[in-house]
Amino acid sequence: MRSSFLRRNGVILTAGTLLILGLHLILSGTRPGARASRPAIALIELLRPVQAFEAGFSDETSGFVHDYLELVGTRRENDALRKELAELESERARTSELEAENQRLGDLLELRDALAMKAVAANVIGSDATGLSRTLIIGQGSHSGFRRDMAVIAAAGVVGKLIAVAPDAARVMLIDDHNSALDAIDQRSRARGIVGGVIDDGLTMKYVGRTEDLKPGDTIVTSGMDGIFPRGLLVGKVAQVSQEGPGLFLNVELSPAADFRKLEQLLVLTQKPPELQIDADDRN
Amino acid sequence: MGLFTIATLIALILQTTIPRLLPFEILVPELTLILVVDLGLRYHGIPAALAAFAIGYATDAFSGNQLGLNAVLFTAVFILTYGLSRAVFSPGRVLGVMAVFGGVLFCALGTYLAGAGWTGSENAALVTPAILIQAALTALCAPAIFAMMDGAAWMTGLRRSSSREYS
Numbered sequence: 001m002r003s004s005f006l007r008r009n010g011v012i013l014t015a016g017t018l019l020i021l022g023l024h025l026i027l028s029g030t031r032p033g034a035r036a037s038r039p040a041i042a043l044i045e046l047l048r049p050v051q052a053f054e055a056g057f058s059d060e061t062s063g064f065v066h067d068y069l070e071l072v073g074t075r076r077e078n079d080a081l082r083k084e085l086a087e088l089e090s091e092r093a094r095t096s097e098l099e100a101e102n103q104r105l106g107d108l109l110e111l112r113d114a115l116a117m118k119a120v121a122a123n124v125i126g127s128d129a130t131g132l133s134r135t136l137i138i139g140q141g142s143h144s145g146f147r148r149d150m151a152v153i154a155a156a157g158v159v160g161k162l163i164a165v166a167p168d169a170a171r172v173m174l175i176d177d178h179n180s181a182l183d184a185i186d187q188r189s190r191a192r193g194i195v196g197g198v199i200d201d202g203l204t205m206k207y208v209g210r211t212e213d214l215k216p217g218d219t220i221v222t223s224g225m226d227g228i229f230p231r232g233l234l235v236g237k238v239a240q241v242s243q244e245g246p247g248l249f250l251n252v253e254l255s256p257a258a259d260f261r262k263l264e265q266l267l268v269l270t271q272k273p274p275e276l277q278i279d280a281d282d283r284n
Numbered sequence: 285m286g287l288f289t290i291a292t293l294i295a296l297i298l299q300t301t302i303p304r305l306l307p308f309e310i311l312v313p314e315l316t317l318i319l320v321v322d323l324g325l326r327y328h329g330i331p332a333a334l335a336a337f338a339i340g341y342a343t344d345a346f347s348g349n350q351l352g353l354n355a356v357l358f359t360a361v362f363i364l365t366y367g368l369s370r371a372v373f374s375p376g377r378v379l380g381v382m383a384v385f386g387g388v389l390f391c392a393l394g395t396y397l398a399g400a401g402w403t404g405s406e407n408a409a410l411v412t413p414a415i416l417i418q419a420a421l422t423a424l425c426a427p428a429i430f431a432m433m434d435g436a437a438w439m440t441g442l443r444r445s446s447s448r449e450y451s
Contacts, residue, residue: 014330015363018337022359025352026398040345047346050297 101265107155108267115230118271120144124263125169134177134197138266141166149228151269157234157257158182158222159266170268174260175235176203183226184235189213192223195235195254203236205252214241214252230273285335287440291319291433292339300346313422314388316343318429320358321383324365336362357394361387377427384426388419 006013105121112119122144126137140146142165152159152172160180164171175182176197184195184205191212193205208214218238224231240253295315302312316339323332323339340358344351365383372379392415 010330011328011333011366012363015333015336015359015366018333018359019356019363022337022340022352022356026356040341040351043342043345047293047297047300 104155104265108265111153111155112267115269117230117269117273119267119269120146122170122266122268124266134174134180134260135163136160136172136174136260136263136266138170138172138268139168140268141168141170143167144268145270146170146268147270151229151273153229153233153267153269154258154263154265155267156259157236158229159258159260159263161228162268172266176256176260181226182229182235183223184220185223186212186214186238187219187221188215189218193252195220203254203256205238205254206249208250208252210243210248210250212250214238214250216240220254224273227273230269285331287433287436288319288323288335288339291436292316292342295319296342296346313418313425314391315422315425315429316340317358317361317387317391318384318422318426319433320362321365321380321387321426322430322433324362325369325380325383328366328369332366333359333362353395353398354391357391360394361390364390377430380430381423381426385419385423388422389415392418 108119108121120140122138122140124136125139136159138152146162146165148162148165150162152161158175160172160174160177162170163173173180174197175195178197180196182195183192185192189212191208191214193208195203195205197203205214205220216238220235220238222229222231222233222235234257236254236256238252239255240251242251244251295318299312299315320336320339323336327335337355337359340355341352343354343358365387368379368383396415
């Protein structure tokens with residue numbers, strides 16, 4: 001009978017005994033190195049080679065999966081960064097442009113203050129439609145107080161004069177146009193001449209006597225005699241002086257102070273220059 | 285019980301290495317508990333009780349819990365599923381899945397109480413969703429594990445003792 005009871009309830013009794021054993025393990029707080037923990041340590045050691053192998057394998061696999069997933073994310077991030085870079089480059093270019101414009105306008109402002117004359121800044125909006133004339137279009141006209149024959153200058157030097165004025169635009173004839181005639185003098189020798197352009201490009205100073213002292217590198221400035229430009233504005237420098245033929249005058253080639261191809265902001269002198277008292281030196 | 289020894293070792297390897305294979309964190313199903321439930325439902329003998337205790341102890345060896353905790357919990361799960369299988373005429377797979385689900389909750393509760401103390405802590409609400417998800421995940425894996433063990437037992441000729449033998 002007892003054996004029948006044990007047979008019927010052997011599993012429960014065994015499990016109950018094991019429960020008590022487990023509780024004893026918990027409550028006794030098995031110390032590392034104790035006999036009860038040795039099977040656990042042996043099991044860890046038993047599985048260690050398999051886990052190490054799997055870890056090496058899984059590192060490569062997970063690395064592959066990681067790399068693949070990261071690639072997808074990286075490409076998206078790359079595209080986004082490229083777009084952002086392009087935007088930033090564009091922004092940087094705009095900022096540089098604004099800085100340059102600011103600098104130019106600042107220079108014009110200084111020039112205007114130095115001249116102590118009324119002047120209005122204007123933007124160049126176009127150039128001459130043909131290759132024969134040398135003119136520019138600016139974005140302001142009579143509404144800004146512009147009139148024909150008003151002087152136009154840049155921070156670097158003299159540019160030209162207004163030859164046509166519309167309400168909100170005007171045409172500027174450059175000093176290197178073949179129709180231009182600007183009264184100028186050599187700052188060093190005081191030699192006087194008329195600055196104008198040549199049809200096939202270039203700037204010359206005409207009607208300079210053969211006896212005048214002009215040398216390459218001399219600074220040429222406005223004389224103030226034409227009633228358009230104030231005195232002393234920089235026109236350019238002497239590039240070459242030659243005497244050809246039996247004529248009375250020198251062939252003087254100039255390099256203009258202002259680069260006409262790169263003009264963006266100009267100053268239009270809306271005030272007539274003061275009348276000059278001609279010096280004894282200039283008369284001579 | 286050699287089959288369950290091998291199965292336990294494989295389950296422990298998988299449980300300790302699966303998280304490393306994946307690039308994201310995932311709750312790992314308790315494969316060893318599934319083996320214990322299978323023991324309780326289908327293998328009614330003293331060796332099965334010893335095996336349940338051993339599986340729990342082996343799980344303790346690879347977990348951060350107090351040594352002996354999983355041994356106690358798994359043995360308790362074995363007793364409960366053993367009693368369930370004796371009460372039900374023909375325990376099917378559905379009962380096995382439910383037993384696994386309940387077993388995971390039971391073990392999680394026991395582990396939580398052992399860690400937090402009988403007074404519990406305010407973190408109970410935080411861990412409950414994770415426990416439920418793990419229980420569901422383990423229950424989902426149970427039918428496959430049961431089928432594999434059935435197949436392996438059939439191949440090795442392991443005899444499953446029925447509770448009716450002792451009635």
